[in-house]
Amino acid sequence: MPKLLPFPVLFTGLVVGLLLLITSQFVTSMKHLDKVINKSSHSSDKVRVALLLEGPTYDQGWNSSALESMTELQKRFNFSLEIANNIKPEQIRKVAEKYAANEYDLILGHGLIFSDPFTDVALRYPKSHFVSFNGEAPHPNQTTIRYDMKPAGKLVGILAAKMTKSDKVGYIMVDKPTELTQVEGFIEGVKKASPNTTIVIGKVPDFNDSTGAIRTTRNMISQGVDVIYTTGDSFNLEVITEAQRAGVFTIGYIADQSYIAPEYVLASMMQDVRQCYRIIMEQFIQGDLPNGKVMYGLAEGVNHLSQFGHMVPENVRKDLERELQNLIPSRGSYGG
Numbered sequence: 001m002p003k004l005l006p007f008p009v010l011f012t013g014l015v016v017g018l019l020l021l022i023t024s025q026f027v028t029s030m031k032h033l034d035k036v037i038n039k040s041s042h043s044s045d046k047v048r049v050a051l052l053l054e055g056p057t058y059d060q061g062w063n064s065s066a067l068e069s070m071t072e073l074q075k076r077f078n079f080s081l082e083i084a085n086n087i088k089p090e091q092i093r094k095v096a097e098k099y100a101a102n103e104y105d106l107i108l109g110h111g112l113i114f115s116d117p118f119t120d121v122a123l124r125y126p127k128s129h130f131v132s133f134n135g136e137a138p139h140p141n142q143t144t145i146r147y148d149m150k151p152a153g154k155l156v157g158i159l160a161a162k163m164t165k166s167d168k169v170g171y172i173m174v175d176k177p178t179e180l181t182q183v184e185g186f187i188e189g190v191k192k193a194s195p196n197t198t199i200v201i202g203k204v205p206d207f208n209d210s211t212g213a214i215r216t217t218r219n220m221i222s223q224g225v226d227v228i229y230t231t232g233d234s235f236n237l238e239v240i241t242e243a244q245r246a247g248v249f250t251i252g253y254i255a256d257q258s259y260i261a262p263e264y265v266l267a268s269m270m271q272d273v274r275q276c277y278r279i280i281m282e283q284f285i286q287g288d289l290p291n292g293k294v295m296y297g298l299a300e301g302v303n304h305l306s307q308f309g310h311m312v313p314e315n316v317r318k319d320l321e322r323e324l325q326n327l328i329p330s331r332g333s334y335g336g
Contacts, residue, residue: 047106047284048103048105049079049080049081049104049107049108050081051082051083051084052092052095052096052107052110052114053067053111054087054088054089054110054111055085062233062273065273069273069274069276073278079281092109093117093121096114096117106129107131109132112133115134115135115144119137128141129284131145131280132144133146134147137292141291143280143290143294145296146295146296147271147302147303148296151185151327151328152185152297152303153183153186153188153269154185154186154192154323154327155189155269155298156186156189156269157188157190157191158189158323160186160189160190160229160251161193161194162193162194163227163249163266164194164226164227166225166226167194168197168200169197169228170199170227170229171183171200171228172202172204172213172216173202173203174204174205175204175205182231200223200225202217203216204232207234210234210238213230217239217243221246225248226249227266228243228250229269230250230253233254233255236257237260240252240264243261244260244261244263244264249264249266250264250265251267252267252269254270254271255268255270256270262309263309263311264309266312267306267308267309267312268306269303269305269306270306271302272302272303276302298324298327
């Protein structure tokens with residue numbers, strides 16, 4: 001029969017074994033902790049994107065279209081997405097810094113208001129790429145998207161000129177420098193299609209000035225204008241409704257607005273936010289997103305006419321299709 005070891009020997013062996021086990025677990029834990037501390041704060045195989053919005057996500061317009069677009073693209077490209085909405089101008093820099101400090105790969109500011117704060121932040125966070133709209137982008141990790149609106153305006157001008165019976169067409173614009181190129185295109189289009197047609201330009205100081213837009217609409221109608229292109233997303237509903245009451249045709253903007261007055265909306269010049277973000281995400285994931293100012297327009301499918309109303313004759317539709325082919329520049333599919 002084997003001789004039993006004394007209790008102190010057994011106890012000592014047990015303690016040594018426990019110490020070895022604890023030490024092993026401690027070393028393993030420290031190695032894991034070291035990995036957590038020293039590795040990037042996110043998985044290298046999944047792009048992290050932050051979308052910054054100045055308004056609510058339920059506005060059924062500019063902001064909600066961005067959210068819907070990015071949510072759809074997230075399923076396709078499998079990136080992580082963080083949304084920050086209702087950001088006040090004075091908060092933008094702090095919010096952008098928060099995401100950049102957490103090493104987000106792509107920080108999207110959905111509008112002009114994000115451009116200057118992004119410029120202030122970008123140099124300090126070279127691992128993040130900052131994208132905004134219609135502003136400036138002086139740094140190598142910064143891009144600003146601009147809509148190439150002059151060709152779009154020209155196409156709409158041709159449509160307006162071909163559909164007027166009074167030889168008087170109107171353009172309601174927001175009085176901002178960024179809106180002027182589309183006005184120039186509209187004038188060119190009208191004069192190309194009908195040199196003798198009179199163009200009445202109405203200016204509204206703000207995108208939300210519905211009262212001023214209605215007043216401008218009535219003034220145009222009183223002058224005999226029978227086709228109006230209205231380019232204020234927020235006040236287009238009021239303008240189109242007012243024109244409908246007077247039996248005047250309109251051309252919508254940004255979204256297909258034929259639902260407002262199906263018998264009086266000839267078409268709408270659409271700004272396809274989904275297409276815009278699809279291009280941005282494809283280029284970024286492929287490592288091809290250019291820095292600086294990038295122009296998207298008819299050639300990229302970001303701007304395009306909606307379906308025509310039934311009142312637009314077939315010959316006018318064909319003329320516009322031919323003109324569209326002439327307006328699309330011979331450049332790469334994503335421009336730049």
